[in-house]
Every structure is written in C-alpha cells, then in structure tokens.
Amino acid sequence: MRRILAGTLVSLLAATGARADDSYAMPPPGYTPDMKSDEAGMWMQVDKLEADIKASPARIRDEKLNAYVQGLVCKLAGEYCRSIRLYVMEVPAFNAETLPNGAMVVWSGLLLRSENEAQLAFVLGHEITHYLHRHSLERMRRVVNTSGFVAVFSIITAGAGVGLIGLAANAAAVGALYAHTRDQERDADAGGFAAATAYGYDPGQAPAIWRYVAAETNANPHHEHAVFFATHPEPEERLAAMQKEAAAETAKRGEWATNVDAFHDAVEPFLGRWVADELARGEPLEGVVLFERLSANQPARGLFRYALGESLRKRNAKGDAPLAAAAYHAALDCADAPPQAWRGLGLLAMKDGDKAEAKEDFTQYRAKAPDADDKAMIDFYLTQL
Amino acid sequence: MKTFSRISIVVALGLLAAGCGGVTLIDPAKPQVLGDMTVMPQIRWNQFSTDHKVWTVNGPNLDSLHFFAGVKSGQPLFTPFGARKDQMAVFDAKMLPNDVQDLVVGTLEKQGYQNVRPGNLAPCPFGSATGFCFDLAFTSPDGLEMKGLVTASKRDASLDLVEFVAPSEYYYGELSPTVSKVFASIQTK
Amino acid sequence: MRLQGIFALAALCGLLFGCASTMNKVAAEAPINWSAEKGKKVLLIDPDVELSELTAGGVTEPRADWTATGKGFIKSDIGSTLTGKGIDTVPVDAVTDPHEVQLVKLHGAVGIAILQNAMINLPTKGKTLDWTLGPGVTALRDHYNGDYALFVYVRDSYSTAGRAAIILLGAIAGIGIQGGTQVGFASLVDLRTGKIVWFNRLISSTGSLKEDKPAAATVQNLLAGLPL
Numbered sequence: 001m002r003r004i005l006a007g008t009l010v011s012l013l014a015a016t017g018a019r020a021d022d023s024y025a026m027p028p029p030g031y032t033p034d035m036k037s038d039e040a041g042m043w044m045q046v047d048k049l050e051a052d053i054k055a056s057p058a059r060i061r062d063e064k065l066n067a068y069v070q071g072l073v074c075k076l077a078g079e080y081c082r083s084i085r086l087y088v089m090e091v092p093a094f095n096a097e098t099l100p101n102g103a104m105v106v107w108s109g110l111l112l113r114s115e116n117e118a119q120l121a122f123v124l125g126h127e128i129t130h131y132l133h134r135h136s137l138e139r140m141r142r143v144v145n146t147s148g149f150v151a152v153f154s155i156i157t158a159g160a161g162v163g164l165i166g167l168a169a170n171a172a173a174v175g176a177l178y179a180h181t182r183d184q185e186r187d188a189d190a191g192g193f194a195a196a197t198a199y200g201y202d203p204g205q206a207p208a209i210w211r212y213v214a215a216e217t218n219a220n221p222h223h224e225h226a227v228f229f230a231t232h233p234e235p236e237e238r239l240a241a242m243q244k245e246a247a248a249e250t251a252k253r254g255e256w257a258t259n260v261d262a263f264h265d266a267v268e269p270f271l272g273r274w275v276a277d278e279l280a281r282g283e284p285l286e287g288v289v290l291f292e293r294l295s296a297n298q299p300a301r302g303l304f305r306y307a308l309g310e311s312l313r314k315r316n317a318k319g320d321a322p323l324a325a326a327a328y329h330a331a332l333d334c335a336d337a338p339p340q341a342w343r344g345l346g347l348l349a350m351k352d353g354d355k356a357e358a359k360e361d362f363t364q365y366r367a368k369a370p371d372a373d374d375k376a377m378i379d380f381y382l383t384q385l
Numbered sequence: 386m387k388t389f390s391r392i393s394i395v396v397a398l399g400l401l402a403a404g405c406g407g408v409t410l411i412d413p414a415k416p417q418v419l420g421d422m423t424v425m426p427q428i429r430w431n432q433f434s435t436d437h438k439v440w441t442v443n444g445p446n447l448d449s450l451h452f453f454a455g456v457k458s459g460q461p462l463f464t465p466f467g468a469r470k471d472q473m474a475v476f477d478a479k480m481l482p483n484d485v486q487d488l489v490v491g492t493l494e495k496q497g498y499q500n501v502r503p504g505n506l507a508p509c510p511f512g513s514a515t516g517f518c519f520d521l522a523f524t525s526p527d528g529l530e531m532k533g534l535v536t537a538s539k540r541d542a543s544l545d546l547v548e549f550v551a552p553s554e555y556y557y558g559e560l561s562p563t564v565s566k567v568f569a570s571i572q573t574k
Numbered sequence: 575m576r577l578q579g580i581f582a583l584a585a586l587c588g589l590l591f592g593c594a595s596t597m598n599k600v601a602a603e604a605p606i607n608w609s610a611e612k613g614k615k616v617l618l619i620d621p622d623v624e625l626s627e628l629t630a631g632g633v634t635e636p637r638a639d640w641t642a643t644g645k646g647f648i649k650s651d652i653g654s655t656l657t658g659k660g661i662d663t664v665p666v667d668a669v670t671d672p673h674e675v676q677l678v679k680l681h682g683a684v685g686i687a688i689l690q691n692a693m694i695n696l697p698t699k700g701k702t703l704d705w706t707l708g709p710g711v712t713a714l715r716d717h718y719n720g721d722y723a724l725f726v727y728v729r730d731s732y733s734t735a736g737r738a739a740i741i742l743l744g745a746i747a748g749i750g751i752q753g754g755t756q757v758g759f760a761s762l763v764d765l766r767t768g769k770i771v772w773f774n775r776l777i778s779s780t781g782s783l784k785e786d787k788p789a790a791a792t793v794q795n796l797l798a799g800l801p802l
Contacts, residue, residue, distance in 0.1 A: 035639040041641075045624075090500060222469075277500065280487075280491070282492075316477075347481055347483055351479055408694055431698050441696070446683055447687050529682075553676070554676045554710055
C-alpha cells in the first residue's frame, strides 16, 4: 500500500469539487468553529452524543479490532486522520457515519456484511468524504432555511448508535429531511472511490457492497427504513454510475487488492457474536439474503451456513423447511460445525412430527453443547419424544 | 443524565395518549384476572392499559411487568408505540418455546433495545400446566443496562406470556423476587 | 434529550404559558438537619444544559456560545448558593467508570419517571417523592468523597425573530415555543442510601440564562426548596 500522500487528499477534494459552494470544504485539521456559529451549536450537540457513545456498553473496545479499522480510516482520511476519533459499536445493522465534530462510528453490522477490506474501504471512504465536505452542515442550513420543522439535531444524531427504533413516524418524517442530497451522495461516492482506488483497492468492490446491502433490504417488503438508508437514499441509481466508473478504472491497472486475509484475521474472533446479534434482530427475510451471500463467499465457514439455516427456518415460507435442513447439514460438514445446527434440525423435525429424527438431533446437540443455556428445555423436549 | 431516552418520552406520551389518568391501583389482597390468567399481585402495583396490561411500581420506563394474554396466531405480542404492526414478528400456534423466545427477543429489538441476549430457557410451571421461562439481558437506547424475566405457556393455540424488565442497577434485583412470586401464583382456567 | 420531547411533555399537561411553575418535592425522610451535617460534601454532577435559538421558522438551533455562558452561570450560581450555606462542593465534570456511568444513566431514567409521575400520578406513589438509585451509589461516594450528589438539567430557548406558531406534530415532533421557555429539573441524591431526597421541576416562560442577574434568578427557582 502506498504512503499517505497529501496529493491524494488534494485530488480527492478537487475531483469532487463540482459543487458551487466550496466554503463547505473542511478547513485544515485542528479547525474548530466560531462559538457563535450554527456550526458550533451543531458540534456541541454531537459532542454530547460522542460522550454517550464513548461510555456506551455497546462499544467494542478490543484493541486489535480498533487498530485495524483505525488504520484503514487513517489511510483514507490522510492528514485528517488526527481529526477523526473512531468508535466501533456492537450494533447489528449496516452503518458507518462521521459526526460533524470528527467522531466516527462504525457498526458491527457493516463489518459482518463486508467480504474483504476493499469493500470496507469504499464505505469508509464514502463516509469520510461526507465529513470532509461538511455535508451535515450544508444539510442543516438547508433545513433551517426552509420553515416548519423542529428538531434538526435529533436528525443529525439519529444514526449514531441509538438503536434500531421502529418509530415509523420518525423515520418517515426525518428521512426526507436528513437524507443526503443526491449531489452529496454522488460526491461521497466519488471521494470514497478516488481515495480507496488510490491505495490500490479493487474498484469492482465498490458497487458490490452497495449492491449487496440493497438486495438485503429489498428482500423485506415491510422493511422499515434502516437508519443507514434513511440518510443515504436508495443506492440503485448510483449503482449504475458506480459500475461504469469501476469498469473504467479497473482497466487502468494490472493488479488490484482486496486484502481479504487481513480482513478475515481482524474480524474472525467476533463473527460468532455478530451472527448471533444479527439473528436476534428477528429479520429472517433479510437474514436469508445475507447469509446466502456470505455462505457463497466463504463456503467452508459453517457458522454462515448455520445462520442461513436459522433464517430459513424462521422465515418459514413454503419450501423453507427442507432448505433449512440442508443448510444445517452443510454447516455440520464444515470444520467449525456449530452444535446449534443440531438444535435447528431438532426443532424442524419436531415441528414436522418426526419424533425419531428430533430425538437423534437433540441428543447430538446435548452431547456437542453440554453447557448450552437452553439445555433444560431441550431435555424437556426429549422427554416428549 | 446526559440524554433522555427517546423511547421513554415516547412511552410517556404514548401512555398519555392512551388517556391521561388511565392508571389504576392494584390491590395486593385481590386476585387479578388478565385474560385466562389469574395472579396474586403480592404488592401494590400501578396498572396501565394500552393494548395490553402493564404493571409498574416506580414508572413504566423503570420497572414494568407486561401481561400478554391470549395472543393468537398471526398477532404480535404487542405493537410498540411508533412502530407499525406489519413490521412486527408474530406468534404462530405451531411455535415451540425456542421460537417464542426468539419472538420476545425480536420484539424487544423493535422497541429499540440492543444486544438482547436470552438465557436459561427451561420448562416452568404455568398454572397447572407446564409452560416455559427464560431470562433476558439487554441495553436501552441510552446505554442503560437492563434485565428481564419471562414466563409463558401455549394453550389451545394461543399464547399467554408475562414479561418483567427493569434496569440491572438496583431495580431488577429489588423486584425480581416479587415477580417470581407473581409468576408462581399464576392460575389458568 | 431531544429538545422537542421535553417541550412536548410540558405542553401536553398545559403548563406552557405565562408562569414560572416549580414542582418542588422533598422526600419523606428528609428534612435534612444541615447543622448536624457539617462537613458533608455535595458532588456537583456536570449540569446538562442547552440554550437554543428559536428561529422564525420554528426551528430550535442550539447555540454553543449561549450554552457555554448559561452553563457557566449555572455552575457558579449553584456553587455560590451552596457555599453561602456553608456546604462543600466537589465538581464532577466527567464520569468514565462503567458502573458510575450506569448510575448516571439510571438517574436519567429515574428523573423521567418522576416527571412522568407529575403528569400521570402513580397511585402507589401518591404525593410522596419515593425514588432511589439504590445502594450502588456508594461507588460515587467512595470515588469522589461526597455525601450527596446534585444533578441539574436545563433546556432553554429564546426567540429572536417574530413569534413562532405552536405546532404539535404528534408524539415525536416538537413544539415551537413562544418566547423564552425554560424547562429544567434538579435532584439531590443521598449517596449513603441512593435515595432521591429532593427533586424540583422548573417550567417557566420568563427568565434568561444569558445574563448574570436573570440567570441567578433562574438558579434560585431551580434550587427552590433545596433542603440543604
């Protein structure tokens, strides 16, 4: 990977300077806004939010993981590395955001959904560009200048770790207001793309990650606008532009990187927990799409196949039960065979009335997971079979 | 005291919307009928009625005991204020206790709670039947750590479920012995 | 706290206009015999203060400069009020220990419960102030060497242009407030037991935290009835 180049940063800003008002470009690192300004008021709000994030039980404090993501952020942010404070949170949704004061939040759902470092780099680069071009400030001023709606700051801070709140009224009402404009989105795409490809990340990975996440959310007709997509309007129209851009860029080099090994190394210790978090969301329609993709991407990882089995079992659409069973069996064939796959098979068999099968499956589960916290329940099922 | 929970304010306003003054006192001496369940309250409670009954000692954003009586196939446990019914996961008569546990977890997540972890799922007496019970640990949107206790029973294709949640700091420990007694007092038709 | 939410709370029980209304409650076990408490210290938990500008369009815009000034007045007025009564104070500007953070968050939840109770009274509580943070508060006591902790929360908005219409946009959205409206509360926690021994809610449409003398008056209102 190349060294951080000031030139890269300049070209980053220049390439995306297609806007009329460059007063929004972030001043040099170390900048703080004038106390009387609206920007200072905004920073004050997010300073408090940052303090909460910092003290939050959901914060992942693992040094190795933080160092890994921080390293990537620093590379992409260039000289602004020192202005950005990174917080990795255990929240099972796709989101990364930089607050106007330089606090950057990355949710574990984004790390779970990335297949390699390149995909992560494009998303982080996109978010860093929003920060470097002070899009929040621009948006806020636009809202303030149009009358009628209060609570600007809950809008700006809504995304940064307050949980997946099913407050439909809020999401609908504020989505329209705090969504990045299309211009800002194109701007952030361009900036992220430029920064990441400058470091040799495979351009084809840029449209890939956005496409995957769109597919997941589109799978659920009752999908309440996720926090991320409330701020980033549906990416489909940007995808076409991004594919084109990626195709053109790919030809420029013989070799591009995805850094998949470094990425796996960094996230490996957390996958079990993050998969459990995702399953706990109770969104099997999305889970099926996600885990189908992740299973295809890493066929030897039983954990993803187990998760696919769980999602299919819970989706419970016509034909899902045998598909779920197949996924559980495939999981058990992997080296990291999760014992919970036996439980999944048992639950399927029990629902299907196949007592003999259920008995065998639950017996295996109890043997392979002797300390499972639902062992009393499984033992009870066994008495009924 | 950095931020107010948006949920808490919404709970407050939701309850206000349900009817300013719609709280009744639950007398510990009298059995209370909730759907097909009859329980002995043990202590004095304050009862709110929204789409289900909620008992609290100190305020519904602190401790709360929820009675979901007779939930039918296709229905969610309840629809939290501000969420849409079609977004909620629903009960199905064919569900096993493991599935009902998942339903409770998913419902809490839709309410805005995070890192919901259930544990110790086991068969438990529910009236004269054998139901099931489990505990919960999770975090509020403001980062306040919470704990919970659930008991339930599926009878005649409908679900009776009672759920207690409170902050880990002091409130859960203080009230869970009483809640366990309420659970133990459940009688069903 | 989302600005609109607390103003919504105020409005919904019709406490909007033209009065400085305080709701001052002292727990049954207090009165604290302060002369017997000589040498006791009060932790001043960093006040949660926000001053905003209400624009003609009905948007409340937080002002960092006003907030810094207002917070400064609040801290110094509280400090001097307590010192004037011969009470030692210990400023606690940032809490980072995870258990202590939980205690501070718990206080936020308890504060809401007390406010909610003022709107919808819980029959079991009646007119009494009967809430606690539990005995876990000894952690704060041991760490900072305090016997009591004072928590203060204030939101204040000032309209500088025209009058804003009052809009109630359902349960989540906010309300534009005419004129300056102050909403706040203060509570005193006994760090030996965790009990909230005193709680005061302030809702006022007059008063200013931007200037010295009016700020002192606001703080007096906020601390009205403080049993120290």
